[in-house]
Amino acid sequence: MAASCCAALHAAPNIPEAQLQALAMQPFWISLGHYETGKLGGWRSYIDDDDFFIASNGDSDPAAELSATVKALYAPATLADQHAQCKYPARTRWLNEQLSLTDLPKPQCQKYSEWMTEVSPNSTVLVFPAAYLNSPSSMFGHTLLRIDQADVDSNNTALLSYALNFGAFIEGMDNSMLYAWKGLMGGYPGFFAVVPYREKLAEYRSLENRDLWEYRLNLTPQETRRMMEHVWELKDIEFDYFFFDENCSYRLLELLEIARPGIELTDDFPITAIPTDTVRAVKDAGLIERIDYRPSRERELLGRAVELTDDEQQWVLRLAADQSALDDPAFGQLPEKRRALIQDGAFRLLRYQSTSGERDATTAARSFNLLKAINQNPPPLLDLERPDLPEEGHESRTWQLGAGSRGDKAFAEYGLRMAYHDLNDNLYGFPIGAQIEIAQLKLRQYENNHWQLQQLDLAKIRSLTPRNELLQPWSWQVSGGAERVSGKDDDESLATYLTGGGGGTWQLAGNTIGFALATARIENNRDFAAFVAPAAGFNSGLLWRNPLGNLLLEGKADYFYNGEVRRSINLTQQWEISRDLGVRFSAARDFSHQSTPENTLMLELKWYNY
Structure with missing residues (x-):
């Protein structure tokens, strides 16, 4: 009889289906399930792990998952750490608030309680290690959250805090190229991890050679705790990981939307989520209270x-x-x-x-x-000027509109670059000599309405770091895609290529660097007899930071195994009109054994717009 009364006491309430359906469409429940609208309608969850869901179709039906969760909350308390209330504290809190579930059983959630006591979340800091070109996983920078205890400022105990990080899980020793490819294609699973902050700094040893920006957020202790309740729910839960969108920065934005319901951070990143852009989104949402800068050892x-x-x-x-x-x-x-x-x-x-x-x-x-x-014999204190804020630099996506001539033919050129910076671009917030361009398309419209694909870059990366007496870094570049090159009969051929090179960069004056790189190239070109033709060459030039913007003068050459020699000299000057607007003038002269020399002039408007 007593057992029967007890079972009745903890039976799930009979909640109208319409009420459950309405709750399931609430933004906070959608956030808790990491749902997005499917490409063909309906719902799908970013979470790629059946262990996260209670309902069999919970990954595609928020209402079914909510209904199953309510029932699971009334399971016997003897389940202890396996009870739904212990596994889903954020869901439990929210459903209790929405449905006034005053008669819930009270399981002992020992593991969760011990973890929450150990982490002791009180405030949140968004940490941004600046971009580091020599590491493929960090070319765009990285973001993580630091979870501080209540006394972190008064006792200066940030190293005792915890780091909340989302990252790809990599088994074995994938090389840089394989890492980049698998990261682009979603070849790695992603997991959240909460570890001591000092361990995360040790794990990212290269952080010591990267500037560190710490953005203290104005989340209340209650908001920080709410976020960490959900992090517990995501413990050992697998996500898909994609380098450009479903990455470290995007996942952290989702957590901040849990911490402060009502803010919309992820809506602005349907295609790419570059870390600097996500920091800017957090700032624009009014979440940043204070910015601290920690210079790198370098x-x-x-x-x-x-x-x-x-x-x-x-x-x-x-x-x-x-x-x-x-x-x-x-x-x-x-x-x-x-x-x-x-x-x-x-x-x-x-x-x-x-x-x-x-x-x-x-x-x-x-x-x-x-x-x-x-x-x-102590030295004077080192007084370093704080560099430009990275999130105050130009937006990542670039629209390009140009007009020019090649030889005696006029053209208009239209371009789009998904991400995110080249050597001539507006410099504020970026290091000079660094270039990362991903997914760039350029179309040309010649006279008589003749259209052609001028350029399709998959990636163009250059790292030009000056050498000095104390440090001797190598400069390098790599690029691949399709581009127009000088061809037979003074025409242009569309060639697919992969090229790379290495060398050195030197500081010639306060605002000028010079570089010289040896290069290698492989090319598929319809004008060549062989399917693929290799070439060796060079790429050298000067980059001058002047009052108008950046001026780049460079010469390059490719000496092909089949006898073709291709050389060019280019001059490019960017005028920085505003943070997200620039005007660029370029002049080039191309030489080829297959055609007569050609001059190309172009004036181009560049609009940086995410």
Whole structure:
């Protein structure tokens, strides 16, 4: 009898179907299930894991999932950690608020309670490590959330906080090219992870060589906790991971919509979700309370090197490589203030070098001796100017409208680039010498209404980082797609190609860098007898930051195995009209063994519009 009463006490209430259907269409429930409208109608969930859903068709029917959840909340409390209330605390809270479920059983959710106590969520910080071209997974930057305890500011304990990260799960050792391809095609599963913040920094060791931006959000403790309740529901749950849209940044926007119901962040990213764009969306939504900047070790080292002469930089290299150099009489004869700067530079160089390698006993001993010398003769504080805010740079998608001539033929050119920056683009918020262009299409309309595909880039990436006495980075580039090249009978042929190269970049003056790269190319061209023709060549030039914008002068050549030689010289100047508007003038002269030289002039309007 008692058992019967107890069962009746915890029976699911008889809620009208119309009420359940209405609740299932509420934006918050749609967010909890990560649903989107299907391409052919109906619903589908981004979550690619049956373990997340209670109803058999819960991934495509929000109403069925809601109804099944209500019933599951009334399961016997003896299920403990396996009870729906323990597995779905965010669902439980919301349904209880909407339906006044005052007679729910009270299971003991020990694992959830211990986890929530350990994380102790009180406030949220959006962390943006700046773009890092030498890592395919970080070319666009990355975003994660830091979950802080209540006393993080007063006790300066950010390293004791937790990092909330969404990322691809990679088994084995995929190389960079395979990683990029599988990331584009959704070849990796994605998972949320909550780990100590210090571990996440250690895992992303390259973060130490990337500027770090921390955007403290104005989420209340209640909103932060609501978000983390849902994160518990997503523990070990698999999503599809796509490099450009369903990525780290997009998933975090979904969580922020859970934290503060009513804000709309994901609606603006139907195709791509570039991290800087998502940071901008968070800012535009009024969620940012404060911005903190942490310079990378590389930026700190270069900031100190600016104060040193060439000879003093050589002393930095000696001290970093050999601790006995501290006792060299020639070093001791230097002025005390100069020795202080040199010692500090050597210590920073050691820290930078240890980022990419294990810290051995010899390096530790050199660091210790340098620290002792620094304590005895401290340098002035390093005062670095904060760089431009990355989210204040131009939008990622670019529309292009141009008019020009090739030889004696006039044309109009129409273009669209999905993402996101080249060497001439408006520079604010971007590092000079960095280029990432993805999915660029250009069409030309010649006289007599003759249309042709001029260019279709899958990807164009260039990293031109200047070399100096202390750091010797390689510059490199890679690109692939289809483009018009000089062909027979002074015509242009559409060739598909893949090219890459490496070399060096140097700072020639305060606002000018020069680069020289050796290149290799393979090309499919209807004018060639072979299906694929290889070539070797070079690409060199100057990039000048001037009052109007960026000017690029470059020359390049390809010497094909079949005897074809193709060379060109190009001059391009961008006028930065506003953040999201630019006017570009370009002039080029192309040489080919297959045709006479041709001149191309074009004036182009570029509108950066996501």
